[in-house]
Amino acid sequence: xxxxxxxxxxxxxxxxxxxxxxxxxxxxxxxxxxxxxxxxxxxxxxxxxxxxxxxxxxxxxxxxxxxxxxxxxxxxxxxxxxxxxxxxxxxxxxxxxxxxxxxxxxxxxxxxxxxxxxxxxxxxxxxxxxxxxxxxxxxxxxxxxxxxxxxxxxxxxxxxxxxxxxxxxxxxxxxxxxxxxxxxxxxxxxxxxxxxxxxxxxxxxxxxxxxxxxxxxxxxxxxxxxxxxxxxxxxxxxxxxxxxxxxxxxxxxxxxxxxxxxxxxxxxxxxxxxxxxxxxxxxxxxxxxxxxxxxxxxxxxxxxxxxxxxxxxxxxxxxxxxxxxxxxxxxxxxxxxxxxxxxxxxxxxxxxxxxxxxxxxxxxxxxxxxxxxxxxxxxxxxxxxxxxx
Amino acid sequence: xxxxxxxxxxxxxxxxxxxxxxxxxxxxxxxxxxxxxxxxxxxxxxxxxxxxxxxxxxxxxxxxxxxxxxxxxxxxxxxxxxxxxxxxxxxxxxxxxxxxxxxxxxxxxxxxxxxxxxxxxxxxxxxxxxxxxxxxxxxxxxxxxxxxxxxxxxxxxxxxxxxxxxxxxxxxxxxxxxxxxxxxxxxxxxxxxxxxxxxxxxxxxxxxxxxxxxxxxxxxxxxxxxxxxxxxxxxxxxxxxxxxxxxxxxxxxxxxxxxxxxxxxxxxxxxxxxxxxxxxxxxxxxxxxxxxxxxxxxxxxxxxxxxxxxxxxxxxxxxxxxxxxxxxxxxxxxxxxxxxxx
Ligand SMILES: Cc1cc2nc3c(=O)[nH]c(=O)nc-3n(C[C@H](O)[C@H](O)[C@H](O)COP(=O)(O)OP(=O)(O)OC[C@H]3O[C@@H](n4cnc5c(N)ncnc54)[C@H](O)[C@@H]3O)c2cc1C
Numbered sequence: 001x002x003x004x005x006x007x008x009x010x011x012x013x014x015x016x017x018x019x020x021x022x023x024x025x026x027x028x029x030x031x032x033x034x035x036x037x038x039x040x041x042x043x044x045x046x047x048x049x050x051x052x053x054x055x056x057x058x059x060x061x062x063x064x065x066x067x068x069x070x071x072x073x074x075x076x077x078x079x080x081x082x083x084x085x086x087x088x089x090x091x092x093x094x095x096x097x098x099x100x101x102x103x104x105x106x107x108x109x110x111x112x113x114x115x116x117x118x119x120x121x122x123x124x125x126x127x128x129x130x131x132x133x134x135x136x137x138x139x140x141x142x143x144x145x146x147x148x149x150x151x152x153x154x155x156x157x158x159x160x161x162x163x164x165x166x167x168x169x170x171x172x173x174x175x176x177x178x179x180x181x182x183x184x185x186x187x188x189x190x191x192x193x194x195x196x197x198x199x200x201x202x203x204x205x206x207x208x209x210x211x212x213x214x215x216x217x218x219x220x221x222x223x224x225x226x227x228x229x230x231x232x233x234x235x236x237x238x239x240x241x242x243x244x245x246x247x248x249x250x251x252x253x254x255x256x257x258x259x260x261x262x263x264x265x266x267x268x269x270x271x272x273x274x275x276x277x278x279x280x281x282x283x284x285x286x287x288x289x290x291x292x293x294x295x296x297x298x299x300x301x302x303x304x305x306x307x308x309x310x311x312x313x314x315x316x317x318x319x320x321x322x323x324x325x326x327x328x329x330x331x332x333x334x335x336x337x338x339x340x341x342x343x344x345x346x347x348x349x350x351x352x353x354x355x356x357x358x359x360x361x362x363x364x365x366x367x368x369x370x371x372x373x374x375x376x377x378x379x380x381x382x383x384x385x386x387x388x389x
Numbered sequence: 390x391x392x393x394x395x396x397x398x399x400x401x402x403x404x405x406x407x408x409x410x411x412x413x414x415x416x417x418x419x420x421x422x423x424x425x426x427x428x429x430x431x432x433x434x435x436x437x438x439x440x441x442x443x444x445x446x447x448x449x450x451x452x453x454x455x456x457x458x459x460x461x462x463x464x465x466x467x468x469x470x471x472x473x474x475x476x477x478x479x480x481x482x483x484x485x486x487x488x489x490x491x492x493x494x495x496x497x498x499x500x501x502x503x504x505x506x507x508x509x510x511x512x513x514x515x516x517x518x519x520x521x522x523x524x525x526x527x528x529x530x531x532x533x534x535x536x537x538x539x540x541x542x543x544x545x546x547x548x549x550x551x552x553x554x555x556x557x558x559x560x561x562x563x564x565x566x567x568x569x570x571x572x573x574x575x576x577x578x579x580x581x582x583x584x585x586x587x588x589x590x591x592x593x594x595x596x597x598x599x600x601x602x603x604x605x606x607x608x609x610x611x612x613x614x615x616x617x618x619x620x621x622x623x624x625x626x627x628x629x630x631x632x633x634x635x636x637x638x639x640x641x642x643x644x645x646x647x648x649x650x651x652x653x654x655x656x657x658x659x660x661x662x663x664x665x666x667x668x669x670x671x672x673x674x675x676x677x678x679x680x681x682x683x684x685x686x687x688x689x690x691x692x693x694x695x696x697x698x699x700x701x702x703x704x705x706x707x708x709x710x711x712x713x714x715x716x717x718x719x720x721x722x723x724x725x726x727x728x729x730x731x
Binding site for chain 1: 390391392393394395398456609612613621623624625626628629630632633634636637638640641642644645647648650651652655663666669670715718719721722723725726727
């Protein structure tokens with residue numbers, strides 16, 4: 001047992017801060033808030049051009065010699081400054097899946113360009129009629145020579161308005177059971193048959209509904225076997241869960257604790273002097289440490305060549321449920337101050353905003369119920385409770 | 390970062406797991422409940438060098454790291470072994486510090502001295518209920534400015550107190566424990582005691598973690614086997630989801646226990662805070678798991694015949710030996726949040 005992972009990161013922390021001071025425009029944070037777009041094309045292009053996106057990837061597919069620990073430190077620093085990199089997060093998931101399952105031609109066409117920051121890929125799994133039951137997708141893809149012709153619609157196609165490609169879960173066979181007729185295609189979003197409509201959310205994030213009529217995808221951009229899409233999804237979903245790197249900098253609990261050291265409570269004394277406040281914050285700190293450790297385990301399993309499917313589900317389940325416990329406690333702790341948004345509130349309204357965005361964490365990326373089923377079936381060996389179909 | 394046990398630790402785990410499985414069967418656990426101590430098991434532990442395994446080799450101990458001790462405590466916890474192992478290991482660590490403890494430490498190694506530790510400092514001559522004190526020969530305690538070893542005069546008996554977890558509890562007061570040997574004084578005494586209690590937190594967290602793993606296994610096996618409405622109760626989603634939540638928290642507890650041990654071995658500045666976190670979270674998770682596991686046994690879980698009640702009671706009892714968790718939480722908040730400048 002050796003939990004020293006932060007030492008190599010610590011070395012790079014200073015360099016990462018310097019990088020962000022030089023390159024990150026503070027106005028980008030406001031831009032992200034007003035647009036709800038969790039992707040900054042300027043930043044993304046820069047990260048690609050400087051080889052940060054390609055850190056740690058195989059050289060034959062465009063990997064660079066930038067140290068992955070340095071790249072991680074930079075990403076965490078970007079997160080600490082309040083910017084999200086959803087475009088890279090989804091691109092990375094799909095690129096990893098491509099390396100696992102796609103043809104050499106597809107790997108060469110997509111992965112190096114993705115690592116240079118030129119290709120941005122978003123996820124097209126969810127449809128208006130299917131989310132948790134992702135294998136129930138109805139989007140049709142029909143073969144026409146060397147191409148596939150795609151018709152249907154996708155819901156919650158986040159970042160599609162900023163991306164070049166969408167990773168589409170399509171139905172290529174209606175004669176077989178639902179898991180057996182699926183195929184993944186990588187479609188271009190600038191195809192004239194694609195329409196992207198904004199969808200606005202409680203946490204401020206803009207996502208999209210996307211519509212596809214006779215969109216053509218070359219067979220070379222089919223990812224995995226025809227009708228073998230469920231196997232591809234199992235790989236892709238593992239890359240989705242538990243892989244999120246926490247932003248660097250103080251956590252929300254640490255920020256509130258620092259604030260509570262001087263902010264007066266109802267009796268005029270600092271809030272942190274109130275033992276019930278101290279107890280609640282300590283409890284939340286334990287939750288955060290547990291979440292951090294579960295994330296460490298995911299990375300450790302992955303780094304030793306394993307597929308952290310169960311561990312990733314556990315991490316996702318724990319951290320999303322913990323987030324909701326946390327915002328509930330923190331808003332109550334701040335009382336009337338928690339009502340104030342933006343610069344009107346303490347910590348620039350971080351707690352008010354946290355309450356708005358918390359609900360989504362247990363829904364997207366596989367809901368808590370779906371995560372629990374994975375843990376119940378695969379870790380505990382309990383029987384499948386869902387209807388088979 | 391390497392989250393796996395070393396080869397030596399795996400071997401250690403294998404041998405202690407076998408030892409406790411054979412020597413701490415549910416029958417033996419039940420038989421020892423009234424006294425809270427299984428003397429035959431204790432002798433086997435002494436033969437294996439376990440009571441002093443954390444003591445430096447120069448002092449006649451096994452030179453084990455805290456991470457190694459955690460491996461042993463997890464296996465003891467898994468079988469709810471009827472010995473107060475965290476207390477014994479902690480007391481041995483305290484005796485190993487000052488020269489004055491040397492003879493007693495040798496006695497612990499030979500099995501002639503059974504030690505325990507008073508986790509709370511004496512106040513007005515009493516430390517309140519102390520686990521192991523009903524069977525111990527000596528109690529290491531902090532009394533004001535002094536770290537002392539308390540013992541009884543020839544012929545003075547202790548009164549065992551009936552308790553929740555069968556932990557050989559007795560009140561430790563200087564009226565009964567009237568003989569004292571001073572190990573250290575002043576800051577040195579306070580520091581040694583605080584550090585030992587921190588070690589106890591890690592070891593007790595480890596024991597709770599072993600208990601938790603077995604409580605979960607018992608529950609999972611039961612729900613796969615028991616049928617209702619024509620299906621195994623494991624088929625019901627509410628059963629599955631509660632067990633999945635507990636398994637998830639359990640992975641977290643396991644990691645936190647190992648991290649706390651690692652932090653002590655590495656001399657990390659976070660060691661004290663992580664020890665508190667480990668105890669609080671391992672305790673909470675162990676109790677939630679044992680309680681759910683008992684619940685999913687239905688009425689049978691409430692009978693004394695099934696083993697899960699043994700786990701349910703100890704899951705709460707082991708942690709509370711230190712006192713109410715709210716004090717731990719407040720102290721943790723001070724560790725974490727008070728240090729930095731406002
Ligand atoms: C902001 C946002 C961004 C998103 N981004 C993307 C994206 O980029 N790409 C993409 O493809 N998708 C995206 N999603 C979609 C997301 O993955 C789905 O919302 C999610 O999978 C749930 O599907 P659903 O919304 O259809 O809910 P449903 O599947 O209808 O679920 C409704 C409720 O039923 C519960 N439920 C479902 N099945 C079970 C079961 N077996 N047992 C018990 N309870 C069950 C769920 O847990 C949930 O609480 C995004 C969603 C949001 C909100």
